[in-house]
Amino acid sequence: xxxxxxxxxxxxxxxxxxxxxxxxxxxxxxxxxxxxxxxxxxxxxxxxxxxxxxxxxxxxxxxxxxxxxxxxxxxxxxxxxxxxxxxxxxxxxxxxxxxxxxxxxxxxxxxxxxxxxxxxxxxxxxxxxxxxxxxxxxxxxxxxxxxxxxxxxxxxxxxxxxxxxxxxxxxxxxxxxxxxxxxxxxxxxxxxxxxxxxxxxxxxxxxxxxxxxxxxxxxxxxxxxxxxxxxxxxxxxxxxxxxxxxxxxxxxxxxxxxxxxxxxxxxxxxxxxxxxxxxxxxxxxxxxxxxxxxxxxxxxxxxxxxxxxxxxxxxxxxxxxxxxxxxxxxxxxxxxxxxxxxxxxxxxxxxxxxxxxxxxxxxxxxxxxxxxxxxxxxxxxxxxxxxxxxxxxxxxxxxxx
Amino acid sequence: xxxxxxxxxxxxxxxxxxxxxxxxxxxxxxxxxxxxxxxxxxxxxxxxxxxxxxxxxxxxxxxxxxxxxxxxxxxxxxxxxxxxxxxxxxxxxxxxxxxxxxxxxxxxxxxxxxxxxxxxxxxxxxxxxxxxxxxxxxxxxxxxxxxxxxxxxxxxxxxxxxxxxxxxxxxxxxxxxxxxxxxxxxxxxxxxxxxxxxxxxxxxxxxxxxxxxxxxxxxxxxxxxxxxxxxxxxxxxxxxxxxxxxxxxxxxxxxxxxxxxxxxxxxxxxxxxxxxxxxxxxxxxxxxxxxxxxxxxxxxxxxxxxxxxxxxxxxxxxxxxxxxxxxxxxxxxxxxxxxxxxxxxxxxxxxxxxxxxxxxxxxxxxxxxxxxxxxxxxxxxxxxxxxxxxxxxxxxxxxxxxxxxxxxxxxxxxxxxxxxx
Numbered sequence: 001x002x003x004x005x006x007x008x009x010x011x012x013x014x015x016x017x018x019x020x021x022x023x024x025x026x027x028x029x030x031x032x033x034x035x036x037x038x039x040x041x042x043x044x045x046x047x048x049x050x051x052x053x054x055x056x057x058x059x060x061x062x063x064x065x066x067x068x069x070x071x072x073x074x075x076x077x078x079x080x081x082x083x084x085x086x087x088x089x090x091x092x093x094x095x096x097x098x099x100x101x102x103x104x105x106x107x108x109x110x111x112x113x114x115x116x117x118x119x120x121x122x123x124x125x126x127x128x129x130x131x132x133x134x135x136x137x138x139x140x141x142x143x144x145x146x147x148x149x150x151x152x153x154x155x156x157x158x159x160x161x162x163x164x165x166x167x168x169x170x171x172x173x174x175x176x177x178x179x180x181x182x183x184x185x186x187x188x189x190x191x192x193x194x195x196x197x198x199x200x201x202x203x204x205x206x207x208x209x210x211x212x213x214x215x216x217x218x219x220x221x222x223x224x225x226x227x228x229x230x231x232x233x234x235x236x237x238x239x240x241x242x243x244x245x246x247x248x249x250x251x252x253x254x255x256x257x258x259x260x261x262x263x264x265x266x267x268x269x270x271x272x273x274x275x276x277x278x279x280x281x282x283x284x285x286x287x288x289x290x291x292x293x294x295x296x297x298x299x300x301x302x303x304x305x306x307x308x309x310x311x312x313x314x315x316x317x318x319x320x321x322x323x324x325x326x327x328x329x330x331x332x333x334x335x336x337x338x339x340x341x342x343x344x345x346x347x348x349x350x351x352x353x354x355x356x357x358x359x360x361x362x363x364x365x366x367x368x369x370x371x372x373x374x375x376x377x378x379x380x381x382x383x384x385x386x387x388x389x390x391x392x393x394x395x396x397x398x399x400x401x
Numbered sequence: 402x403x404x405x406x407x408x409x410x411x412x413x414x415x416x417x418x419x420x421x422x423x424x425x426x427x428x429x430x431x432x433x434x435x436x437x438x439x440x441x442x443x444x445x446x447x448x449x450x451x452x453x454x455x456x457x458x459x460x461x462x463x464x465x466x467x468x469x470x471x472x473x474x475x476x477x478x479x480x481x482x483x484x485x486x487x488x489x490x491x492x493x494x495x496x497x498x499x500x501x502x503x504x505x506x507x508x509x510x511x512x513x514x515x516x517x518x519x520x521x522x523x524x525x526x527x528x529x530x531x532x533x534x535x536x537x538x539x540x541x542x543x544x545x546x547x548x549x550x551x552x553x554x555x556x557x558x559x560x561x562x563x564x565x566x567x568x569x570x571x572x573x574x575x576x577x578x579x580x581x582x583x584x585x586x587x588x589x590x591x592x593x594x595x596x597x598x599x600x601x602x603x604x605x606x607x608x609x610x611x612x613x614x615x616x617x618x619x620x621x622x623x624x625x626x627x628x629x630x631x632x633x634x635x636x637x638x639x640x641x642x643x644x645x646x647x648x649x650x651x652x653x654x655x656x657x658x659x660x661x662x663x664x665x666x667x668x669x670x671x672x673x674x675x676x677x678x679x680x681x682x683x684x685x686x687x688x689x690x691x692x693x694x695x696x697x698x699x700x701x702x703x704x705x706x707x708x709x710x711x712x713x714x715x716x717x718x719x720x721x722x723x724x725x726x727x728x729x730x731x732x733x734x735x736x737x738x739x740x741x742x743x744x745x746x747x748x749x750x751x752x753x754x755x756x757x758x759x760x761x762x763x764x765x766x767x768x769x770x771x772x773x774x775x776x777x778x779x780x781x782x783x784x785x786x787x788x789x790x791x792x793x794x795x796x797x798x799x800x801x802x803x804x805x806x807x808x809x810x811x812x813x814x815x816x817x818x819x820x821x822x
Contacts, residue, residue, distance in 0.1 A: 026541035033540050040542050221449035225456065235803040236796045237761035239775060244796075247788040251470050252463045333558035340560075340768060347561055354568060364573035371565040375557045382556040 063366035064373045067353050074188015074344050084191055085131025087167050092135035096142025097156045108391055114139055184263040188344035196335040203271040208278025216286050233276035238337055245269040246341050266338045274331050281323040285316030318396050325389035329382050350374040482785050491772045493688055503781050510777030518760040521698040529706025536711045554704035560765055562701055567693035567769040589674050595692050596674035599685035605661050609668035612657025620650030690771035702759045713748035753810040757803050
């Protein structure tokens with residue numbers, strides 16, 4: 001009897017390209033691609049020489065090197081500059097401890113911080129090098145401690161909870177103790193940029209969450225309030241919100257309270273502005289949750305709070321992590337607007353450095369050097385954040401569960 | 402007490418279907434005995450009332466404090482100051498004299514904002530589409546360069562680009578007479594700004610104007626008529642109609658231009674910039690402030706638009722391209738007829754967002770000294786101390802611009818969106 005058997009399933013033909021094959025498909029085929037490649041290469045070759053010469057010969061990088069402390073901590077008094085160092089060490093220690101408990105993203109952050117610290121060390125002055133080295137050791141020590149004592153997960157989380165007040169106390173000081181008070185007008189540089197971003201994030205996330213839930217609420221008064229707030233804030237630029245708080249906050253508070261701190265005014269504006277955007281991001285996640293989830297939770301007898309806490313928010317927030325990290329990146333970049341209100345954060349320092357009199361003799365000043373460095377600092381942080389977001393997405397299995 | 406009795410007796414009576422009887426009677430019982438503080442409907446009303454009272458109370462408290470403070474400072478809140486003469490000059494935009502009112506000054510600022518926003522939107526769209534398509538190029542080198550562009554400009558705050566560009570123009574470009582002339586003298590650069598060759602109407606323009614209007618009118622008629630006949634044939638929308646209209650209009654314009662030129666002189670000529678005295682003469686002169694603002698807004702927003710365009714094109718399923726090729730469509734036809742219409746539906750909503758962002762970001766002009774509505778408003782505030790009217794005017798203007806733009810573009814989007822019904 002004649003039988004047929006299915007042909008064996010063959011693997012797909014192997015795609016292997018020699019180096020010439022790669023060049024052909026990616027750069028030279030068809031003819032207009034080859035032309036394009038030639039034009040681009042010619043352009044690059046023309047630009048490479050002057051750029052190389054500027055970076056390694058002409059540029060006055062000492063404008064950055066001399067002012068490195070200004071860039072990092074601003075006008076923080078030089079006798080007290082060990083305090084930001086202590087903060088760095090404390091945060092590195094906490095990060096190391098958490099990295100041992102939570103794999104994935106936090107480990108990524110720790111590794112990046114460690115590499116960053118090691119790379120930074122040779123560039124710095126003696127004191128800064130001590131704190132950077134201390135931070136690197138603290139990170140490793142924290143990791144070791146948490147590794148030796150595996151049941152300490154809750155303690156490390158408590159440490160993070162307490163870290164923000166501790167950091168603010170260490171930086172701000174307390175009257176009448178060894179930590180002499182340092183007014184916030186003297187905080188600056190990268191330290192201030194990071195503080196604004198972190199406090200803004202910590203404050204705006206719960207507010208944004210509440211607004212998002214309010215916008216989804218069945219109670220019309222609360223829903224309309226949330227909608228009005230979100231749309232109003234998203235319709236105006238951040239500068240105007242900052243200006244609102246800068247000019248009007250003193251008017252709206254009782255005169256007996258005194259003029260509110262500039263930093264506080266900036267933070268209030270930044271927080272209330274970012275919260276509206278956070279709310280819209282979270283709403284995207286809430287709307288993506290199928291109705292059946294709510295109904296199932298209700299039929300199980302869960303209250304509204306329990307439904308949100310255990311069923312809806314864990315799914316909704318996971319779905320919008322990329323958008324939330326994007327918002328963090330925006331917030332980090334938006335802190336630069338504090339310059340307009342008069343805070344000397346990273347960009348404000350950059351602007352003041354190019355105005356220093358010792359660089360006025362140089363033709364064209366040190367505009368390119370200073371802004372290239374500042375852009376690099378911003379870029380390192382935002383680029384790392386976007387890389388971490390991609391990693392977090394993968395770890396949490398967004399779109400695959 | 403009655404409820405309980407009925408409940409028990411019924412349960413005993415209906416032994417076999419006791420459960421059913423109990424369920425039937427339970428709602429009645431709960432309705433009678435539920436206290437108001439556990440009734441969801443009453444609670445909802447109470448919660449909303451409490452919330453409303455809280456918000457209104459807070460606002461009332463703030464306003465009362467504000468009025469008290471204003472009374473102490475002796476500044477009355479009113480918009481009457483807007484009619485007073487401004488007393489300051491505005492460096493660019495519509496002609497403005499210090500003797501004109503604060504309101505006029507604010508209007509000049511609004512026009513300056515619109516000017517920057519419109520120019521920025523057009524240029525950012527062009528650059529963004531170019532970079533977005535380049536990121537999908539098969540040419541490896543081009544794709545890498547486009548990625549480098551996007552990552553560089555997107556990851557650094559816009560304000561840094563603005564301040565940097567402004568400082569670069571003011572500090573590193575040479576003085577007026579020593580500035581470089583690029584592209585055969587059509588572009589002049591110096592620390593006084595950038596001057597570009599620009600078309601300008603000449604004496605014969607009045608003879609050309611009828612041709613312009615006739616082109617528009619006749620083109621419109623042709624377009625409408627072709628659409629009408631197409632609809633008559635049962636075709637709801639036809640691309641050829643628009644093409645015919647544009648062709649007729651273009652033919653009339655070109656022939657009018659050639660005719661005027663043949664009779665006397667061209668109605669439009671290039672105005673080439675040159676240096677006269679301490680300034681540029683002729684051409685389109687961009688002040689350092691405007692050039693810095695425009696450059697920053699365009700390169701920053703373009704990097705976001707590039708990502709939007711790229712995501713939109715990638716969102717078209719691969720099968721669409723393959724199907725189009727299987728039908729024998731050329732590469733160009735595939736892109737224009739198959740990929741583009743579907744990608745546009747994905748692209749337009751986030752693109753609207755980017756346009757709104759650009760408009761709002763133009764308020765950063767304050768950092769480079771371009772007199773947009775925010776910076777003019779701030780000057781007014783510094784002179785008059787009227788902080789509350791200032792903030793209200795600024796916010797209302799931006800809010801209405803945002804709402805208007807999003808309303809217009811959302812209507813356009815609805816026309817392009819897939820009809821689901």
